[in-house]
Amino acid sequence: MSSISKANDNNGDQKRQQQQPQQLVCVTGAGGFIGSWVVRELLLRGYRVRATVRDPADRKNAHLLALEGADERLSLRRADVLDFDGLLAVFAGCHGVFHVACPLSNRDPELMAVAVEGTRNVMKAAADMGVRRVVFTSSYGAVHMNPNRSPDAVLDETCWSDPEFCRQKDMYCYAKTMAEMAATEEAAKRGLELAVVVPSMTMGPMLQRALNLSSTHVANYLTGAKKSYPNAVAAYVDVRDVARAHALVYERHDARGRYLCIGAVLHRAQLLQMLMDLFPQYTIAAKCDDKGKPMVKPYEFSNQRLKDLGLEFTPLRKSLYDAVTCMQRNGHLPVVLP
């Protein structure tokens, strides 16, 4: 990381450390890519954090115990969102719950159950245990997958993916759409305050050791695993912005509903050009699968709701730089000299 970007990060950390709410909050899926950054953000803001993982003894979760503030204010607890009684136990005494856990793979046989039934369990258990606010991590897969949306329309919080279209095209998007609908329905039924963070493809450095799915999106172009790229656009956001968004919507007591968490929308060719500029030493796919056809145009989007809460989005260039150098340090990418 450059000294400038390091200084910026440190300034932000110091500012957040001045707040000491000392409230107890619980995070599901705490050991994952986004969950770990959410835990870090909450610790920096002074919260006591009950970080839940499926196996607290698994060394893959050890990074949580090394976070700043973890000694005094983090407890690592077991919770599977399919186990309702286990959720009751971990939510006891909590002011707030951050429900981050969900498999990302279309191939995970538990995807639908964990996403939908797991989310209903979380909402019901939170209400039963007197939790006041829930922050749910949705996905832009629950927003942009709609064949009837005009390519000229601005993507914002009013947009919903079409469940039937998702079910045919992408089970993950289907699962996240149904999960967000379930969270909204249960919150309304049980009088829970719900704020939903809707991240797009999430980039940036990893706190955990294992490579997560959205980081492989970039790694595959640098290892040569991808020989060509699709004629497609995607929306991206920095993982540190996603974590801050979770904290911001939690702390603003009047924050309700969806908050689209997108920093940039790019054609894949633009993303790869940015990677080539930053890391010219790697051989990156230069051939489009759809050669000869018109390039798909990036769509407009609005992240104004989060900006209004004070979130400043990190430039994608910095997210990519930090993601790649982190993957190099952790041995996920060969370190090729320029």
Ligand SMILES: NC(=O)c1ccc[n+]([C@@H]2O[C@H](COP(=O)([O-])OP(=O)(O)OC[C@H]3O[C@@H](n4cnc5c(N)ncnc54)[C@H](OP(=O)(O)O)[C@@H]3O)[C@@H](O)[C@H]2O)c1
């Ligand atoms: N990464 C992205 O690009 C992106 C974009 C938009 C939205 N999201 C959403 O952000 C959330 C976190 O994603 P991520 O990228 O951080 O993925 P990740 O690193 O794979 O983390 C997923 C977490 O879910 C947990 N989990 C899976 N099944 C569970 C169950 N039955 N009970 C409890 N925990 C369970 C996993 O715990 P174990 O360690 O025990 O397996 C893991 O910690 C998900 O809701 C995802 O849909 C991610």
